[in-house]
Amino acid sequence: MRSERRSTARGQTTQDFAIGIGIFLLSVAVVFAGISSVTTPTDPVGDAERGQADRIADRLVAEFAAHNELDGDRLADALEAGGTDRLLELEGGPADEGSVRLERLDGTTLERADGSPVLEAETTPYEGQPAASSARIVALEGSFELESGADDPASRLVVRVWT
Structure with a gap:
């Protein structure tokens, strides 16, 4: 069984x-x-803003630099005359606001001997909102009396756009 x-x-x-x-x-x-x-966090900055920042940085280097030596005097004059508003309009895109500045490679603002920034132009003050940025390494050429310790020939041109 x-x-x-x-x-x-x-x-x-x-x-x-x-x-x-x-x-x-x-x-x-x-x-x-x-x-x-x-x-996965959502990225509030889109590809359009990144592209716009890249186009502006490329245009600034193409117009105001020769062999990556940025003519700081001409660029500062152009930004004071037309401002970053003009750059944002010409490059099109979703960003309404933007800034252009020149920094040292460590990220601090490159300053003149009197303490003012060598190059810093923005449409409105940046208040921490999501932004796309693009940077180009350039050598600064111009009649700037830089702060002490700013002997490094390389600088970073940073373009930031936000909506």
């Missing part, structure tokens, strides 16, 4: 194991896909 029970009892088959593991792996993959999309 015992032998009859064994023949009618069913154990786990290879197909049952394969289906169970397949469902388990599919469930794990769905959970990880869902978690990554939930935890």
Whole structure:
């Protein structure tokens, strides 16, 4: 009689194991896909703003630099005359506001001997809103009397746009 029970009892088959593991792996993959999309931060700055910042930086270097030596006097005069408003209009795009500044490579503002910035122009003051920026490494050329310790020939031209 015992032998009859064994023949009618069913154990786990290879197909049952394969289906169970397949469902388990599919469930794990769905959970990880869902978690990554939930935890990824949304970027408030779009590709259009990044493109606009790149175009403005490229244009400034093309118009006011020769062999990456930025003519700071001409650029400062042009920005004072037309301002960054003109650059934003010419380059088109979603950004309403922007700024152009010249910094040292460590990120601090490059200043003249009197403490004023060598080049800093903006449409309105930046107040921490999301912004796209683009930077170009240039050498500064011009009649600037720079602060002490600003002997490094390389500077960073930073263009930032925001809406």
